[in-house]
Amino acid sequence: MTQKPRIVFMGTPEFAVGTLKKLIDHNYNIVGVITAPDKPAGRGKKLKESAVKQYAKKMNLPILQPTNLKSEAFNDALKNLNPDLQIVVAFRMLPKIVWQLPKLGTFNLHASLLPDYRGAAPINWAIINGETQTGVTTFFIDDKIDTGEIILQEKVAITPEDSASDLHDKLMEKGSELVLKTVDLIESKHLKTQAQPKIDWPKKAPKLNVENTKINWEQKGLNIYNLIRGLSEYPGAWTQLSLNNEAPKKLLIYNSSFEQTSHNESIGNIFISKKDMKIAVKDGFIYPKLLKLQGKKMMAISDFLNGMRHKKLELVI
Numbered sequence: 001m002t003q004k005p006r007i008v009f010m011g012t013p014e015f016a017v018g019t020l021k022k023l024i025d026h027n028y029n030i031v032g033v034i035t036a037p038d039k040p041a042g043r044g045k046k047l048k049e050s051a052v053k054q055y056a057k058k059m060n061l062p063i064l065q066p067t068n069l070k071s072e073a074f075n076d077a078l079k080n081l082n083p084d085l086q087i088v089v090a091f092r093m094l095p096k097i098v099w100q101l102p103k104l105g106t107f108n109l110h111a112s113l114l115p116d117y118r119g120a121a122p123i124n125w126a127i128i129n130g131e132t133q134t135g136v137t138t139f140f141i142d143d144k145i146d147t148g149e150i151i152l153q154e155k156v157a158i159t160p161e162d163s164a165s166d167l168h169d170k171l172m173e174k175g176s177e178l179v180l181k182t183v184d185l186i187e188s189k190h191l192k193t194q195a196q197p198k199i200d201w202p203k204k205a206p207k208l209n210v211e212n213t214k215i216n217w218e219q220k221g222l223n224i225y226n227l228i229r230g231l232s233e234y235p236g237a238w239t240q241l242s243l244n245n246e247a248p249k250k251l252l253i254y255n256s257s258f259e260q261t262s263h264n265e266s267i268g269n270i271f272i273s274k275k276d277m278k279i280a281v282k283d284g285f286i287y288p289k290l291l292k293l294q295g296k297k298m299m300a301i302s303d304f305l306n307g308m309r310h311k312k313l314e315l316v317i
Contacts, residue, residue, distance in 0.1 A: 009033050011033075016090045019089045030061055064078065087109070094106065096143055110137045110146055127158060164231060250293075258286055
């Protein structure tokens with residue numbers, strides 16, 4: 001009986017847990033897990049373990065948490081695991097000394113149809129840009145970011161109602177299945193990879209930041225709607241709201257609907273009924289459904305409005 005390859009798994013967030021769990025459930029030989037160091041989180045700044053570490057601990061897997069992937073101590077520890085294959089899901093860019101170590105190579109699962117949406121946030125940007133389709137790709141890592149030769153790809157549909165959270169779960173499941181197929185293909189030695197197609201202007205998936213998550217109310221309503229669902233439930237699309245002419249507070253909108261219609265209202269004007277709030281945009285109205293005001297918890301619009309009675313609400317745009 002052929003011995004199963006010794007696999008080292010590298011990942012950090014919940015998205016990577018889906019793949020690690022699938023590998024363990026199917027009895028693949030996971031000999032070690034590499035994940036990010038614990039980080040301070042919350043008001044108390046207590047150290048928080050990554051989602052991958054939490055799961056790996058439950059499974060009693062050896063765990064390494066390097067701060068420097070080029071350090072001699074880490075690379076000695078990695079060599080001691082004697083990996084035949086390394087699998088990377090939502091981790092960090094690896095130095096050559098790490099990715100070239102195993103004899104069967106190091107491959108990555110990326111949540112897009114490469115070469116489109118290379119970068120840190122492919123799930124979010126696919127929705128923000130209004131795509132109706134995305135997918136998952138496995139590829140061998142090389143010395144650049146998300147550019148290596150493609151092993152397998154599978155497509156996933158995006159519905160007009162999908163949030164980033166919804167798509168995350170779809171791609172996590174589809175991606176974990178693709179990883180199993182990829183490992184089996186590598187083991188079979190019938191592997192044929194292909195270079196990524198050369199595209200003049202591939203779509204990008206840069207890291208999310210304060211600037212690119214802010215709502216621009218001057219945009220078309222569909223673009224605003226897509227931004228909101230593309231950032232839900234994390235980190236959230238944001239704007240600023242003033243109550244009774246006081247200093248503005250940050251308002252995060254996690255869910256909304258869009259009504260396309262002609263009107264003569266000024267962009268950003270807010271209209272409130274007993275259960276709804278609508279915000280005028282150039283070609284209709286955005287209806288926030290789930291939101292969070294600075295200093296408050298996340299709440300449905302009906303609960304939010306209960307606390308806003310007799311207050312003047314004004315967007316700062």
